[in-house]
Amino acid sequence: MLIPLEHILIFSTLLFAIGVYGVLVRRNVVGILISIELILNSVNVNLIAFSRSNALDPVMGQVFAIFVITLAAVGATVGLAIVLALYRIKRTVYTDEINLLKW
Amino acid sequence: MVTLAYLIPLFPLLAFAFLIFFGKRFGDKSAWVAIGASLLSLILSTPFVMGAVQGQIFVHHFEWLRIGSALFLFGFSIDALSAMMLFVVTVVGTLIIIYSVGYMHGDPRFSRFFAYLSLFMASMLSLVLANSLLMLYISWELVGLCSYLLIGFWFEKPSAAAASKKAFITTRVGDIALFLGMLLLFFTTGTLELRNLNHEFLAPFASQSKVLTLAGLLIFGGAVGKSAQFPLHVWLPDAMEGPTPVSALIHAATMVAAGVYLVARSFGLITFFPDALLPIATIGTITAFMAAFIALTQTDIKRVLAYSTISQLGFMIAALGLKGYGAGTFHLMTHAFFKALLFLGAGSVIHGTGTQDIREMGGLWKKMPHTTFTFLIASLAIAGVPPLSGFWSKDEILVSAYESGMPIFYYLLSITATMTAFYMFRLVFLTFFGKPRKEFHVHESPAIMTIPLWLLAIGSALVGLPGSPWMNHFFQTFIEGSHGAEHAINLFVMGISVGLGAFGIVLAWLLYLVFPAVPEKLGAIFKPLYLASNRKLWFDELYQATVIRGWYALSSALAKFDLGVIDGLVNATGIGNLRLSDIQNWIDIHIVDGAVNGVGALTRGFSSALRKIQTGFVQNYLIISFIGALMLLFFELRK
Amino acid sequence: MDAVTSLQYFVPELIVLGTAFALILLDLFVSNKRLLILLGVLGIGAALISVRYPHEPLSLFFGFFVLDPFSFFFKLASLGIVAITLLASLAYKPPLPYSGEYSALFLFMAFGLILMGSSNNLLMIFLSIEFVSILSYLLVGFLKKNPQSKEAALKYLLFGSTSSGVMLFGMSILFGLTGSIDLNMIQARLLTAPVSQALVVATILLMMVGLGFKISMAPFHMWAPDVYEGAPTPVTAFLTVGPKALGFAIILRILHTSFLELQSEWSVFLSVLSMLTMTIGNVIAISQTNIKRLLAYSSIAQAGYILIGLAVSNVIGVQGVLVYLIAYALTNLGAFLCVIIVSNHFGNDEIESYAGLSEKSPFLAFCLTLFLLSLAGIPPLAGFIGKYFVFASAIEGKFFTLAVVAALNSAVAAFYYFKVVRLMYLVPAETKEPLDHPIPLFLALIITLAGIIVMGVWPSPFIEFVSRALIL
């Protein structure tokens, strides 16, 4: 491995944090969805890194990562479908304008 | 055969039960049930009285209640004192019931009246016969109940309704004292049996004199309530709201005397722990004097008699307190007769004139000869004119006071005796003599009323004789048993007493018949004194202002407290919950704001900027959750 | 066990999947769409019949699907819950669009729930949770032209995806720490390898974010009221019960398989969260005016009670989680069935609509009252048995503060449950027009009602069932 595991972990943690930040502050729902992709990617980075170093079975982490990517795709699909459906009714993609349900 | 004594109170009780359920159907005839019952009691009690006169004691009891080691026996024990009371209650009671037939004629609740009277007879008889203090207490309360019911018999009158309540509650204060005294006695000596209240039995408990003195005083407290002694005397004058036969029977002859009876009953206890004697004598004397003083200026015929009763009861109590056991009980008996007679006479007058105000009466003697004559006999008796009954008994009391070694008692009681003679004859002169001050269609009462009057008059005249030297102080020997004191005649006291009595009568004659204008002037001159007497020393006002008002004020204050504070607290927690809910809700609404404040780490300006954020905003939820998770992380990793 | 031999033990799941695919196909040909939902119910029924009690634990598909009494319990629970939900959906008004797909999605959901109950490694846990979540997002947003439904779906999706992202992050670190995704192996590795306990606890917490989201545990409960309110009522009924129950199953499995040695760590924060959850749920519920929202907060509070058993995690506590889940599932489904009938009639879910219900439809009011009483934990109904178990576990485990807080909470809870009861019985109705009870709803209502009464009066078989399920 070219770089120490710790550095990769720091990278993924930062990526995760940035992703969460995006989720927390992005007004646009699509923006939030792509921020979630950042989170999932940070997870994948971890998984791949660990599968090279610590895993009992090197395949394990990679397979996990593949499934994560797949489910991220499904999640994105479903999410975008819902966003589209909502946009059709409310003509908005801004979270702070989606507040019929409250209290 | 002895158990027949149970029947004595039972007959009136059955009469009561019969009358209360079926009385209405029998109308005027229902009275005869009551009369029959009390006659039966009278007849039944004769052998017991006779036996007691011969020195026999009848005892019988059964187990009423047993809780662990505490055993309560009910039954009767008839000794001299009970026999004397039995005699008085049955004789006077029967006569008064007969009299009532005439007096209550035409009343819509006629049968009810006799039902109550029967109940009273039953309770009073069981009080007299009771073998234990507990049973006595039970009967004691029951006579109180009858008194309540009968005072309020004409309950449509608000004053009667109020008076009955006042009577019951005031006496109940005394009853509580009695109750506590009873408990104290029970837990100290382990017995409530009245027969045990003698010196032999109490001897082992001599070391506990403080407790038992207190017990004695508490028992006396019961008598204070029941016998209308100072300071609980206020109920008795008001009790005159009841029908007059009731006043005669309950509030003159029997029930009020029960207090005296109780003190006489516990005489063994009181004398064994003599510290209690002085307070008793003092209360008695104060009552006697005070009541006589008030009686001087009353204008309501029954009220005069009521205060007179209080005064006479004070005499008896004082006598007992001055160790004049024979004197007190003797006066109890004589007083029962002449005071009953006085009340019945007054009843007859009221029946005839329709008023109770003596200022409106006058010159009734022509129209009501029987009433007048019997009334006069009774007045002479109470004024202590020899050889009528009152003379002998009152003289005994004065002798006791004289010999007590505390002259103040003697002086006060003597002055009281004078006042007694004065106010009684003021009453007699104003009512029956002089000129009629108002036109009435006066008529003499029917025979059914006058016959009891006459019978009682005979009694009033003669009942004192057994206690006179002519019969060798038979009564005193009888009542005090073998260990009774020697009775020498104190001629000095006797002379003074007769003189004072005569003085009172003459003074009354002068003031009310000869110079009828003088009393008013005197009243004006001694205005404070007059007012004090006329306004009954302001006892009612005082109690109203302090005790009663305080009582109700406390009550309403507590009620408000209950509604406001305790309930309020409960509701407040409920409201608080709602409030908390609102707050929580509000947090949900202004999530960031709330959370930010909650975290307390973010700047103020930022918080005010965040306030504008709308609700239902998913990223608010997310950040809350995220911060929550972070806090958990801190919480877990702080170690 | 390899994949082919595993299939013989996989019959119920295959039936469920087969029915689901069949429904998608049949949707093209069958015109009576209600029939499709009914078919879904029948499929579930068939699956239920084919379920066998595993006398010895089996690891199917190379250990990716475990068949043990615990998963058996949750399999039955999942199938039952989905069946009742489908029955409830049959009579929902307005009729649900795309009934075929709807029914199929629910069958997939049943499969997903079974997977959740049978997962024994991080990968399957992630997959099954994500599966159930994705289906849930879709079902919540199933109503056409209904902004609330779509909004709820979106909120659910955003919250859910983020939470599973956080959970995944935790899982990835755990994977790094132990080198394995198998729960048993993780436990073994944690015992032998010199791992930093702080980091392990941190990963537990990160995973609890995702799992806590599933069971609507505070502070990850915020989505629940909005989503429950916006979703179609049968879906709400399902969501308050199904994913929540299976969420508990997974938490139970993870904590008890991998992290039993760390119990002193997690039981503290779980008991704190338990108190927080029930208090928030109960207190906010008081001021609600919409019955669905009220029940939403109530279900948050109920999760708080169940968490007691989990936090204490003694034998009676773990039993309590399952017993409570049965009771809660029956009761909450029943309550939502009543809500469906009422909202079918009034077209809204306002609590005011319940005024005088006892006059219009005495049976319905009676049922709803019993359900609410059961939720409040009044004996002799199922809810009390559940509450008894969790209280008992707290007392036995000496979690006295927790017990007292729970007791106080129960009293508070009774207040808002009785708010509804009050309206039904104490407030006169404006009209006397009776409500109609569609047969499938009525049937489901009878099942749940009988369930809570029988379980309350004679809980023995249920407890027996639960204690058998806990032979892990």
Added chain:
Amino acid sequence: MLNHLLSWIVFVPLAGAIVILFFPKSMTQWIKWKATALCGFNLLLGCILLAKFNPNVTDIQFLEKASWIPQIGVNYTLGVDGISLPMVFLTLLLSCLACIGSFGIKEREKEYYFLYLLLSTGMLGTFVALDLFLFYIFWEVVLVPMYFLIGIWGGPRKEYAAIKFFLYTLAGSLFMLLGILALYFYSSPHTFDMTELGKIAYSRTFQQFVFLAFFLGFAIKVPIWPFHTWLPDAHVEAPTPISVLLAGVLLKMGTYGFFRISYPILPDGARWFQPWMGVLAVTGIIYGGFVSLAQQDFKKMIAYSSVSHMGFVLLGLAAFTQDGLNGALLQMFNHGTITGGLFLLVGVLYDRAHSRDLNGFGGLGVKMTVYSGILIFFSLASLGLPGLSGFVSEFLCLLGTFQVYRWFAVLACIGIILAATYLLYMIQRVLLGPLNPKWSSLPDINRREIFTLVPLMIFILAVGVYPKFILEYMAPALTALLAKLNGIPF
């Protein structure tokens, strides 16, 4: 049937309730009579129970035991002893009378009688259950019908009163549940059986805590000052027959709990709490009396008088003496009959006048002679007139207390005076004085109403005149209890 007499007694009303559920609403007459007949039948069973009961035995009789939820050690255990028997009988009697008294209910009869019978089952079960779990279930079962009975058929503020009653009691009973669980888990082997638990010597601190938990549950039910505020509201708003049961039976459940659970199982805790019991009792007696005096509402006055009278029960309990315990138990019975009767009487008046304002009446003694006679009778019994039952029990309570806490007994006597004050004040305002013309056409009490009152009067009089006959049932069991309390192995 005789082998399972207690089960019959408990579940006959429940069976009746379920049957009623299946009858159409319109058959009101049928439902009404059926419910009454059931209550009467149950009372008959109660008489058989009374006849078959052996008063000389201290042990539990008519014991029925069956395994119910073996996994958590719950048994179905029923039985009566001298403590519960009077309560069972009282419950049966009042249920029957109040059922007849319910004929005045004119709306939603089906629901009413269903709930009424359910309530009966709950009350009876509470008194005969010997398994703590079962006890708790019956205890809670009482709450729900009560909520509805107050809430649906009550007065103007019924909703508030009903929910207040419900939440208050529920909160208390949840603490009791915690106490029950603690008893269970700290016994070995684990058991809910009250008799078995009575044999276990728990540590002192444990007993104190658990005693407090139970105390909360019971104190709210009794209600002991200051937990009493639900009572006036509930009483005032409840319909007459329900007030009767509330005062007559439900309040007894709380004090019964002390007799059945707190005292025998937690004697150390009880001893520790003894002085506070006394203080609360005396406070309740005086406080209740004073507040009662200030009331304008007839029912509220009687409600507060209940606080005062139940204070005597507590006082007797606090005494830890033979007399005190006997007095307390007897006072429970007597308060049930007396206050039950008073509530029936208020109901009679309310049905006619539709008012309970004490100040608004006056002079009814003229028009309603029989009524006033009966009212005076009950009032006198309530104020502790000797010869009537109230006196005997108050006397015993005071007798018991006097040995231990002399000043408490003295202070409690203020309560006796207060009782006279507020009751006579009530009589004065209602019956005496000039007749208020507004009420001049009120009919007197009718036969049905008299019929509901006469049995109570008979009991009041009988107990008052010769209390031994009822104390004979109670005394042996209480002797055993006292021995346990004083630490004598029994």
Added chain:
Amino acid sequence: MLPILAKLFIYGVLFLSLVAALGVVLLPNIFHAALCLVGTLLGIAALYLALQAEFIAVVQVLLYVGAVMTLVIFAIMLTHRIGDMTIPQTNKQSLPACLALFAFVVLIGGLLLKTDWSILVGTGGSVASVNPPVDTFMLGKALLGEYVFPFEVVSVILIAGLIGAIVVARKD
């Protein structure tokens, strides 16, 4: 020399990825943000290559950069309000989010750094590469062998998700 250059290159890529990620969350124009995401994803793919996970790298590029980004941009185009560029793209909770995340990074990062990962694998070296690189063949065998069950489950999820997505998003 070469390893150092490679190292520098990798670090540079990682840095740029982070910058691009920041762009994703910070850029006001959502379209730019999406493009930034592509950058991040490519950077991560490069990292995978460096970790010798070629298959994953390829999947990353194909699936993410290809499919997902297409979808995203498609959605942006469908829902974007033309001329709305002035609307702020971030909400007002950026500061608390910032602080919270800073705390999170410090906390978790600290824990991660404190952990001695080398001990866990028992090699003692600072740069641990104990596992051999996984080639595509091994992955394929695993996916259709040991991991066939999750693989099939994912396929079911995909179907169900797609059907559901169509139903939900469908115009009617």
